[in-house]
Amino acid sequence: MAKKVVATLREGKQDGRAYSKVIKMVKSPKTGAYIFDERMVPNEAVKDFFKN
Template identity: 55%
Template sequence: MAKKVVATLKTPGGKDWAKVIRAVKSEKTGAYTFKEEMVLVDKVQEYLATGNK
């Protein structure tokens, strides 16, 4: 998967994106999992503030 992200970032406009990794707690087990998403650099703070799950 890392190669795919790196290849995407090398395209024109690819530097406008940031990979956001968020720890999400499961309601059933209480264990944490990690959710990875590509978000526009301008929207990172907004994305983290909303608490998207």
């Protein structure tokens, strides 16, 4: 029974696997303290997120 459930989950949409949660530490211009910028981006755009 469990094998059948796992097989159906893999065949379905894989939208969740197409995205990654990325966290970048950015210095705040107002206070000078560091803040964390968290976003869900597509796997193809991860490198572009960190370049900016």
